[in-house]
Amino acid sequence: MPFIELEALCYQREDWQLKAAFNLERGECLAVIGPSGAGKSTLLSLIAGFERLISGSIRINGRDYTTAEPADRPVTSLFQEHNLFAHLSVKKNVGLGRDPGLRLNQKDHLAIDQALEAVGLSGYHHRLPESLSGGERQRVALARCLCREHPLMLLDEPFAALDPALRSEMRGLIHQLIKSHDLTVIMVSHHPDEAAEIASSGIFLHQGELKAKGLMSDLLNNPQLPLLRAYLGVS
Amino acid sequence: MDQRVASLHESLTGRSQLRVPGWLPGGLSLLVISLILFASLSALFFNAQLASLTTTLFDPYLLRVLRFTLWQASLSTLLSVLLAIPVARALARRTTFRGRSVLLLLLGLPVATPVIVVIFGIVEIYGNNGTLNHLIRLFGFSFQVNLYGLTGILIAHLFFNMPLAVRMLLPAWNQIPDESWRLASQLGMKSGSLFKLIEWPVLRRVLPGSAGIIFLLCFASFAIVLVLGGGPRATTIEVAIYQALRFDFEPSKAALLALIQLVICTLTVALLHHWLRTLPLSSGLATTSQNRPDLNQPGSRLIDFGIILVATTFVALPLLALVRAGLTGPVLSVISDQSLWSAALNSLMIAIAAAGIAFSLGMALLTTSRYLRFHRKQPNRSELLELSGSLTLVVPPMVIATGLFSLLLPFGFVFDWGLVLVAMINGLMVLPYVIRLVGPALLANGEHYHHLCSELGIRGWHQFKLIDWPIIRHPAAFSMGLCATLSFGDLGVVALFGTHDAMTLPLLLYHRIGAYQFEAASVTALILALLCLVVFGVIDLLIGGRRALH
Numbered sequence: 001m002p003f004i005e006l007e008a009l010c011y012q013r014e015d016w017q018l019k020a021a022f023n024l025e026r027g028e029c030l031a032v033i034g035p036s037g038a039g040k041s042t043l044l045s046l047i048a049g050f051e052r053l054i055s056g057s058i059r060i061n062g063r064d065y066t067t068a069e070p071a072d073r074p075v076t077s078l079f080q081e082h083n084l085f086a087h088l089s090v091k092k093n094v095g096l097g098r099d100p101g102l103r104l105n106q107k108d109h110l111a112i113d114q115a116l117e118a119v120g121l122s123g124y125h126h127r128l129p130e131s132l133s134g135g136e137r138q139r140v141a142l143a144r145c146l147c148r149e150h151p152l153m154l155l156d157e158p159f160a161a162l163d164p165a166l167r168s169e170m171r172g173l174i175h176q177l178i179k180s181h182d183l184t185v186i187m188v189s190h191h192p193d194e195a196a197e198i199a200s201s202g203i204f205l206h207q208g209e210l211k212a213k214g215l216m217s218d219l220l221n222n223p224q225l226p227l228l229r230a231y232l233g234v235s
Numbered sequence: 236m237d238q239r240v241a242s243l244h245e246s247l248t249g250r251s252q253l254r255v256p257g258w259l260p261g262g263l264s265l266l267v268i269s270l271i272l273f274a275s276l277s278a279l280f281f282n283a284q285l286a287s288l289t290t291t292l293f294d295p296y297l298l299r300v301l302r303f304t305l306w307q308a309s310l311s312t313l314l315s316v317l318l319a320i321p322v323a324r325a326l327a328r329r330t331t332f333r334g335r336s337v338l339l340l341l342l343g344l345p346v347a348t349p350v351i352v353v354i355f356g357i358v359e360i361y362g363n364n365g366t367l368n369h370l371i372r373l374f375g376f377s378f379q380v381n382l383y384g385l386t387g388i389l390i391a392h393l394f395f396n397m398p399l400a401v402r403m404l405l406p407a408w409n410q411i412p413d414e415s416w417r418l419a420s421q422l423g424m425k426s427g428s429l430f431k432l433i434e435w436p437v438l439r440r441v442l443p444g445s446a447g448i449i450f451l452l453c454f455a456s457f458a459i460v461l462v463l464g465g466g467p468r469a470t471t472i473e474v475a476i477y478q479a480l481r482f483d484f485e486p487s488k489a490a491l492l493a494l495i496q497l498v499i500c501t502l503t504v505a506l507l508h509h510w511l512r513t514l515p516l517s518s519g520l521a522t523t524s525q526n527r528p529d530l531n532q533p534g535s536r537l538i539d540f541g542i543i544l545v546a547t548t549f550v551a552l553p554l555l556a557l558v559r560a561g562l563t564g565p566v567l568s569v570i571s572d573q574s575l576w577s578a579a580l581n582s583l584m585i586a587i588a589a590a591g592i593a594f595s596l597g598m599a600l601l602t603t604s605r606y607l608r609f610h611r612k613q614p615n616r617s618e619l620l621e622l623s624g625s626l627t628l629v630v631p632p633m634v635i636a637t638g639l640f641s642l643l644l645p646f647g648f649v650f651d652w653g654l655v656l657v658a659m660i661n662g663l664m665v666l667p668y669v670i671r672l673v674g675p676a677l678l679a680n681g682e683h684y685h686h687l688c689s690e691l692g693i694r695g696w697h698q699f700k701l702i703d704w705p706i707i708r709h710p711a712a713f714s715m716g717l718c719a720t721l722s723f724g725d726l727g728v729v730a731l732f733g734t735h736d737a738m739t740l741p742l743l744l745y746h747r748i749g750a751y752q753f754e755a756a757s758v759t760a761l762i763l764a765l766l767c768l769v770v771f772g773v774i775d776l777l778i779g780g781r782r783a784l785h
Binding site for chain 2: 049069070071072079088096097100101102
């Protein structure tokens, strides 16, 4: 049984529609590529539960989450911005991943320390987000994702605003965390080449439809679909 | 099995939380507001004896009152706005002079100063024995300014609404892009054409809304007309309602007057709702006209500072006169009077209750409005819900009070519950301030964090405590301070419900002015003004915490 089963997802907003269906194995890292307006972020919003499906179903680890509240899904997201509450310290921001009312016990404190260490920010507990660099902020958010101990992580271009060197560093970190924390990842990317460094498989969306699915190496090096060729700029 | 273990774990560790549906707080709030309005308005319709509407409607007394109400409101609006334009323009042109922020603070003062206190200050300056008439006599002229009547009403309305208009108009200058000024300097435009071609077009967009608000305020003006109107010649609908209820004891006449008031306010809002909704919120502290070419035109500096000086003097004089009269009055005998402090205590309780009511209703409306906007993606309903908090603009407090008065009169406990009713109606009266001051911060929070909160399961009390309160704390403290202050100094509905046993400080002051105890009144007025400042400062500090001045 696949770890994630997305069956005939259908979503409608005014006259725009998204249709997709695919499965994902545990530990897989999937890249979602496609031009802007293709529905990449909407797809993640549907899986996270921020948007409601018209039809179709979402099953994770054998359980149905189609109508579950976002907080009840075994899913954790990293957005492009506003991942941290600006008025709360690093520790509180991470701690909110353990308990939404910040009622933390000994075990939670330990988990927060470990997560911050895993992203290389031990000792940052009492800093406020405004005193951190863009890369450090996303690391804090990443630490919170780890703290939540949810198997599925959704990355909505969290590193788009960072410099190329930092982006590459963050990709390395993600790659390492996938291995060490046994994560399954779906990531939206505007840079297919960069995504291919950590994602083994990929899907290509175009105008709300899933047009291709396969190994990233096949999609990028040997694109068959004319739309995908046009998107990648391969003549 | 897993789930049962999980829920047991949750209940043992106290991590389970009651889930309140997102529509509930605002729904309840809306229900409370609608119930009060419904009870009040249906009592009005029931009492107004609409069958005899046509005969009473052409009653000469009623027609005269209606005509005067419209006339004074229109004239007050016109003068306030016309005089505010040059003042706002002078302030927009001079953006860097010393004391500008203090001056803008001074222009914000009238909003929070009790009307009855200002009236006292105005009498000190423009009254028959006031400074102005003294000066006139000193220079040997034989005429004297007669304050009571239309003159007094206009002066008082100008005092309150000219500064308000300046603050509403000033943000318009921020909408002028810097490029326009640069272009104008290249084209060699003079001050006159700058006004006509660049400033007037942006002003025209905010003028109708500003004028509309001022018209509504003057139309529903009560205390000013009550004290300065000086008799049946200059009576407005609100004062006529008061007289019908408290002196003539004709609830049906009061109800009819209240309905007329309601119809005209509704028409004004309906006519202007487009402009009222888009009125900018800025406090007008920042302006960007550094590059306008007429800054150094000969004489322009003199004109600007002349205008600013005149406007400042106009606002400052009554306040200064108030302080002088208060300090030279019989301070000791007034403050050792027990009735002053029991009235002050009543006022304080009303103020705190009204601020609490307004804040609870406002937060509930705003929370659900945010829920509708971001979770249910229904921006129109969200906006409607927010607007329901500003219903008191359409239904003036005096109208609600008249309805409740005639509803409760047959049961005989109007006066026993008077102060409770006053607190409740005052709460509704100041609710729009909470909505306008706290709303933007709460909505911005929703925009940034609604995905994060719903994924992490931060909701209800946790969301309020951890996420919203730290952000809205300062505007919330400010709005509650303002609400309490406005309510503390209000002489409106309390005139209907107040008795000698249920006295508030503004009402006490009114009685003292009415009994010609001007010396005691001057001290009382000063104490009322000072207590207003204290109430505002203490609430702002207690709730908002220590911080730099904003």
